[in-house]
Amino acid sequence: MSIAADLIEAGPDVAEPRQEPDASRAPGRVTLVGAGPGDAGLLTLRGLRALERADVIVADRLGARAVLAQLAAEGIVLAAEIIDVGKLPGLHRVPQDDINALLVELASAGRNVVRLKGGDPFVFGRGREEQLFCEAAGIVVDVVPGVTSAVSVPAVAGIPLTHRGVAAGFTVVSAHDQVEEVPGGTDHTVVLLMGIGTLAHSAHVLAAGDRGTDCPVAIVEDGFGPGERVTIGTLATIAHLAAAQSVRSPAVVVVGDVVSLSPHAAAAAPDARVLPSLVS
Numbered sequence: 469m470s471i472a473a474d475l476i477e478a479g480p481d482v483a484e485p486r487q488e489p490d491a492s493r494a495p496g497r498v499t500l501v502g503a504g505p506g507d508a509g510l511l512t513l514r515g516l517r518a519l520e521r522a523d524v525i526v527a528d529r530l531g532a533r534a535v536l537a538q539l540a541a542e543g544i545v546l547a548a549e550i551i552d553v554g555k556l557p558g559l560h561r562v563p564q565d566d567i568n569a570l571l572v573e574l575a576s577a578g579r580n581v582v583r584l585k586g587g588d589p590f591v592f593g594r595g596r597e598e599q600l601f602c603e604a605a606g607i608v609v610d611v612v613p614g615v616t617s618a619v620s621v622p623a624v625a626g627i628p629l630t631h632r633g634v635a636a637g638f639t640v641v642s643a644h645d646q647v648e649e650v651p652g653g654t655d656h657t658v659v660l661l662m663g664i665g666t667l668a669h670s671a672h673v674l675a676a677g678d679r680g681t682d683c684p685v686a687i688v689e690d691g692f693g694p695g696e697r698v699t700i701g702t703l704a705t706i707a708h709l710a711a712a713q714s715v716r717s718p719a720v721v722v723v724g725d726v727v728s729l730s731p732h733a734a735a736a737a738p739d740a741r742v743l744p745s746l747v748s
Contacts, residue, residue: 506693625698
């Protein structure tokens with residue numbers, strides 16, 4: 469049986485009607501669409517048009533499913549089947565190799581496939597991996613960028629990643645594995661994605677450099693979601709605060725003096741290093 473058929477039979481969230489791929493049809497195409505951080509208002513117009521034209525949508529959990537639910541709530545009807553390949557922490561129900569093969573299988577059978585990914589497909593989204601795999605099989609792939617959570621989630625908490633006189637640049641790091649070294653000081657913002665499980669280690673590594681233990685840190689949980697919450701501390705205190713407040717993924721961690729520009733920072737003093745001249 470095909471990968472698509474297995475997922476359709478096993479997946480409780482797959483939309484009706486079901487169709488077996490028709491191998492006699494001319495090859496379709498795959499469009500990688502960035503769903504953004506989970507707010508349908510941040511889905512691009514080009515991304516929405518791709519969803520409306522799709523025969524099948526292969527959707528991630530974070531960002532993607534929330535956007536589909538919001539579109540449905542707003543009365544936007546998508547005719548496509550929906551195949552859920554979302555990952556849970558520590559549980560990848562559909563391995564990446566199977567997702568790659570699924571995209572090729574569906575497109576080879578003449579389906580117009582949208583691979584709906586949270587954030588931006590090319591920011592820790594394995595989008596280029598999927599594109600290369602499809603192209604190696606002769607499938608045409610289009611890419612529709614999305615709004616990455618690395619930028620949008622700090623923004624919802626009032627944290628700019630750059631600010632004149634405070635930070636001239638930023639680095640986005642996957643902290644799924646332990647961070648070993650990040651250059652720069654407080655004038656260079658660090659954004660940690662997938663970093664709650666390794667937060668204590670990351671804080672120790674960053675504090676050991678030029679930033680020091682009193683460098684401000686913000687954790688933004690469930691940005692744009694119903695459980696949105698901001699925790700402010702420093703590299704010395706943030707791991708303890710996160711544990712005490714039962715911080716959970718999904719969350720974005722921001723490290724640097726730009727955190728002091730957030731309206732949440734003043735309420736967190738004295739743990740946060742607030743810059744009065746900049747927030748007035």
